[in-house]
Every structure is written in C-alpha cells, then in structure tokens.
Amino acid sequence: MIKLVAQERSEKHGCGQGVVCAVQALIRRKVKVADPDAIYRIQVPLPLPLSWGRSVRPYVPSGAADVAAAPEPKSVYVELADMAAADFKSLGRSYQGVLINQGWEIKGAQGDGSVARLAKIPIQQLCPVGFVFIWVDKVHVAAVVKLLYKWGYSYVENLTWVQIAPNNTILTAPAPYAQRSHLTLFIFRKSEQLTCAAGEGKDIELRHQRNPDVLFDCVRKQEGQVTGVPAETFVAIETLLPTGKEKFLELYAPIGASRPGWTHVAVQNA
Incomplete structure (x- = not known):
C-alpha cells in the first residue's frame, strides 16, 4: 500500500x-534491537581535546581557606607513675571531653571496690562541664554508672567494640560469669539537673554524627602495655565535639600516644 x-x-x-x-x-x-547485557566500550582519545573539558579550581567555601591555613593543633604527652595519686593541676586546664581507657580497674574486685582507683582521679576538676567517655567491661557497668552519677554525670549513649582475634574470629576472653567478647564505651555528660548551674555547658557545640555504634576491630596490645583502642573512637568523639580540639584528654593512654589536639596521660610500665 x-x-x-x-x-x-x-x-x-x-x-x-x-x-x-x-x-x-x-x-x-x-531495526536493530540493543542487547541490554552487551558490553559497550567507549574509548576516550589521548590526549583529551581541550574542547572536551576544561580544568577548574576546586570549590572552596567562604572562610574555609583561613581554616585550612590554621596551624595543626598540638599534641601533649605525659607519663605518670600512678594515675590515682597524680597531681593533674600541672596540666593547667580543664577539658571538654575526657576519654578513659582500660587500666583503672582493680583486678579481682567486685562492685564499688572495682572503681576505687577510678574514684581517686579528679574527673570533676578535669571535666567540670563536658563529656566523659569511658571503656567499661560488662562486670563493672553498674559500679561505673553509679560513680559517674554520683559525680554529676548523666548517661547519654554508648559505643560497642567487638574484639577480633588474629584469626579473624570474635575473641572469647575469660570472665567471672560468661566469656567476654566486647567492651563498651559509655558516654556521660555533666548534668544540669544534678550539679551544673542553669545554662552551664549549653554553649558546647555538638554535631550530629552518623558513625557506627558497633565496631569490629582487632586487639592491639604489647606485653605490659595498655590496649590501644580503635581509631574510630577518636573520630566519633571529634565529630561529636567539633570545637574540642586541644580540649581533649585521654587517660591511661598507650605509651607514646600522639594525636593532634589531644593530651595523652599514660602510666609508666602500665
């Protein structure tokens, strides 16, 4: 037709x-029907013609250049013979965030006796307004929460570290009641309802974070030394407190620890 x-x-x-x-x-x-499973090869000729693209400077927000040019925060490292008997006045300042690693526990002690060494550290003077981050074994959770509440800190959140053995299996360490495979980082904040004056601490800038609250990481420990914690711990703290650089304190830090913006206090031959 x-x-x-x-x-x-x-x-x-x-x-x-x-x-x-x-x-x-x-x-x-x-009419040729295209195969959806076919592999199409597009080859860009070399050298790339100028007409295909032009190089541009990366976008820099207003004021970001001044921040980038700012000097890197310094790191302070201190070694003490006994953390519980130390005079922390020599540090000369208070802190916005205090991270307490393992090492404060008294082996074999139960209940309030397990935190007797921790109770001697002047946390209230070191962090009068701010956050306390403390690694706690499950057998000491009740005693630590009780002590921190007594000091005027309220529970906020926690982060769990599932410990991995060298053969990439979950660690099963001995414990009084059941085998232990993780540590918990409890996060406390100085509570206005408990001790702070009205409005005190509200000027601390907080930033919402999307970091995971469960970490899987290997245990890194040398003989006679404190166990190093996952690097994500510091990332989470620094994200939560973006203006806390040079206002962070790590107690029971590993020997030789160094991180910009942090003060590390280690115990000799810990």
Missing part, C-alpha cells in the same frame, strides 16, 4: 523512480 501511494505521488509530482527506491529501502531496513 505504501509502495503504491509513493508511486502515485511520484508520478503526480514528477519525482521519478528515486522516491520509490527510497521508500522501498526504508521498508526493507531492519
């Missing part, structure tokens, strides 16, 4: 046989 119509139009307008051939070729053409 299309062929006949084309012939009539060509004869009427004098287009000749060329139009008929074009229509016939159009009818005979096969």
